[in-house]
Amino acid sequence: MKLKDTGTQPNCPTSRFLTKEDLKKETDSTHPTRMNFIFRHGVPLSLRDDHAKVLMKKYPTVIPFDQGVKQKKKEVSYGNISYKELQKLAREKGYTFKETMVKRDVLLELLKGKK
Numbered sequence: 015m016k017l018k019d020t021g022t023q024p025n026c027p028t029s030r031f032l033t034k035e036d037l038k039k040e041t042d043s044t045h046p047t048r049m050n051f052i053f054r055h056g057v058p059l060s061l062r063d064d065h066a067k068v069l070m071k072k073y074p075t076v077i078p079f080d081q082g083v084k085q086k087k088k089e090v091s092y093g094n095i096s097y098k099e100l101q102k103l104a105r106e107k108g109y110t111f112k113e114t115m116v117k118r119d120v121l122l123e124l125l126k127g128k129k
Contacts (some may be wrong), residue, residue, distance in 0.1 A: 015066040019053035021075035028053045030073055032065065038067040092122050100125065 022028045030051045037043045041064040051069065053059055058079040071075050092100060100121050101114040109124060116124075120128065 015054075016058035016060050016079035017066055017069065017076050018056070018058050018079045019076050022055040024054050024055045025053070026120055031067060032068055032072065036068055036072060037065075039065070040071070045123070051124050062099065095123070 019028050019030065030046050031080045034045060036093060037045055037049070042063065043072060049065065051061070052113075053076070066078075070078075092103075095103070097118055100118065104114045104121060104124055105111065107125065113124070114121060
């Protein structure tokens, strides 16, 4: 199961742990010591399902990765991309080489779909 910690900040990892007693109460795991988990901002952490359930129960900020706020897709800005890169992007979208040999403004309109 993949988890994320909503309490993390960018460039500042958060450490969460499960003690031997926490694991014995909830699962039949016989781990000899405590288990540490390092969460990074926006990066999912893969765990066994039983450990993930115990961690979510102990820490309310730890939630499944697919749950929570959906982030908006970032709009692609073609303004800072070189002409050659714009041509490559247009070819990847299915335009022929001849169709990409136009002025930059026309090429931007092709990529944005305003043709």
